[in-house]
Amino acid sequence: MPVKLFVSDLDGTMLPDGNIVSAENIAAVRRAVEAGVVVTIATGRMFEAALPVAEALGVDVPIISYNGGLIKSPSGRVYEEHTIDAATAHDLIAFCRMRGWYIQSYSGGRLRYAAPCDEAHFYENSQKLTGTPVGWEGLFAHTAGNCKLLLVTAGRAESTARAAEVSTAFGTHVDVMCSADNLIEIVPKGISKASALKSLAEKLGFSIEETMAIGDAYNDLPMLRAAGRSIAMGNAYPEVKEAADHETLPCEAHGLAAAIYRYVLGMGADAPVPLQRS
Known part of the structure; x- marks a missing residue:
């Protein structure tokens, strides 16, 4: 065909x-x-x-x-x-903050993260775009309208472990997948x-x-x-x-x-x- x-x-x-x-x-x-x-x-x-x-x-x-x-x-x-429920996005961001994990959001077509760091620079360089550091409170202020959230890690082993942890805690509300050895994608369920x-x-x-x-x-x-x-x-x-x-x-x-x-x-x-x- x-x-x-x-x-x-x-x-x-x-x-x-x-x-x-x-x-x-x-x-x-x-x-x-x-x-x-x-x-x-x-x-x-x-x-x-x-x-x-x-x-x-x-x-x-x-x-x-x-x-x-x-x-x-x-x-x-x-x-x-399709966007992640704002309350779920808030809890996901808090979950990462408590563990010292890097997470970035995308509401309104803008890339946001808490503070400049190696993970943020890596992502910006790989995508040839510039994000905005907004602090953790800034991330919490933009929990609505995110089609996905993204974690950047040190490598495959860390990604596998963190993805499993996120899935265990939030798997009824979101789907979690690794798009590369050091990238974890979090999207609405289904x-x-x-x-x-x-x-x-x-x-x-x-x-x-x-x-x-x-x-x-x-x-x-x-x-x-x-x-x-x-x-x-x-x-x-x-x-x-x-x-x-x-x-x-x-x-x-x-x-x-x-x-x-x-x-x-x-x-x-x-x-x-x-x-x-x-």
Whole structure:
């Protein structure tokens, strides 16, 4: 069945770093769009951080941001929005403060954290954006309207332990997942890239069998399992490769472009970039 909706993760999939999309990936996306395929983004990033990428691609289709918490087009149309209950967000922030953990919030499209620190600088540098230090009381003052909260840790072991602790305490109200070894995403219960993919496909009039998704990280797993067909990046975590139907080249080798040419457009040996067998 032809692919009508192609959904791509950003970091580690379309982008090796920051907001710069390679010319190869841009060209492949535009070829797919010219062929009638709706190409969009599904990311854990805030909408404002994903927007420059959509603009570089030249597409004005709904973007899935905050790991499914917000579906919004570059032109500003909100298709769907889910936020963490304000009281739950308050308790989560207090939970982290009591343990000395770093946590950041995103209400109103602004990144906020308590104070400048290594974790904040790491995130800002990786996303090429600037947050606002507001103190703990400032975080407590902005508990409404958060599509997600994020913890930055020292690495996978610490992330695994903290994610389990948060899940035990708040698992009836939120879902907790690791998007990378040092990132813990906290989103409203039942919300994920998978739920957003299904919802967007329905809104656009496509069956799930007509969708294809590509990604590299743990938070991509639900989306890859939900899509009609799925592709793992060559740099993906082993669990992601195991769950996907196909594997493409690494991000630095324009694996997204290779996947589009091979699995979406069916160009095979005629594709402009090398293709990896799977």
